[in-house]
Amino acid sequence: MTDLGRFIVATLCGLALAGMVHIGAILAMPFFAEGDALSRLRATSASNNAELLDGTAAGWLPTPDPAVMVGACAYNLDEGPLRISARARGLFQSVSLHGRGSGVYYALTDRAAVRGALDLVIMTQRQLDLTQATEDEDEPSRDLRIVAPNRTGFVIVRVLAAFPSQRAAAIDAVRAVGCTTDPLPNES
Amino acid sequence: MLALSRSLPPLAYALYSLALALILGLGTAYWSVRGTYPLGRTQTQGWTAFPKLGARDVDPYARAILARTGDIPLGLGEGIALLAEADSEGRALDAACRYRISGITPVARFWTLTLYGPDGRPVRTELERSGFTSAEVVRDAEGHFEIALARLPQAGNWLQTPAQGRLRAILRLYDTPVAGSLSWLDPGSLPTVRREGCP
Incomplete structure (x- = not known):
């Protein structure tokens, strides 16, 4: 050659x-990436409630909507399924689930609330199988169960303050959203 | 020159190949996630949207850009964001000019219209208002609204623009059935951005 x-x-x-x-x-x-939303939100996994992201000040969130109060909880499903509970309060409220490197895998608004309450449980496929196996068939659960694409991710709560006077109520609504870890179903 | 290159061992060619691969591969990867989302753009009536950003099948480039910017897109079940960077004749939005955003919006439970400066932050002006929500905006008898973007006070819905710089307007439709079907919207179902004049 x-x-x-x-x-x-x-x-x-x-x-x-x-x-x-x-x-x-x-x-x-x-x-x-170190500047992605999950890395920045990792600290919010410690709390049992959604933490308000103050995006309108000098926040890191690009192009925030000033009328929308945003809250977040990061999760790691190794500790058990994550339960998100929100109350409908007459304001527009939405919950979206973001997986690590897999985009938005679920989103719903307060329109989906049953009797004023939104209860979602995020779990892995294995946790779902275990839960279903140990479930009492006579008392079916009312939870909305969602299988996460991977173990880590974050939940975003958005509450719209249609008028500036609703801001305080919207911030309260964000902070009232619970993100708690459910006990792992017993393996037996 | 030829005599010199004849003496090059195969290792030199392998190193050259690897260096080329690393420089080109990483360089193009970096270049392709620097700007805006390269794929999945829907353009309709002067507004741009990236509906796939809020879906599970978001493309890898958008995923990489989201990881770099830290942006948190709206899920399709929450709503959709529509971006306007230019007026109805395609000229970039400039804070020195006066504009009028008018018309109607597609069906949505709420919408917000926000003005952003070149840094991606909502505009900061003496008026301390960077946008309107659908509940705040004043409409005429037919349900049409008009929002004036100008430096000096205007009658009706007025958004003060900063003294200078490029502008971007984002219309966010919350809880809307049109998020996945933007390209099939009827003509005239999105507001238009008209330029009224420049100094």
């Missing part, structure tokens, strides 16, 4: 490898 031939083969190999590096880097970015 001539030198030019070797050079062309090496260049083509480099281009093919560059494509793989590109795809790998794009796919890996959500797992190595």
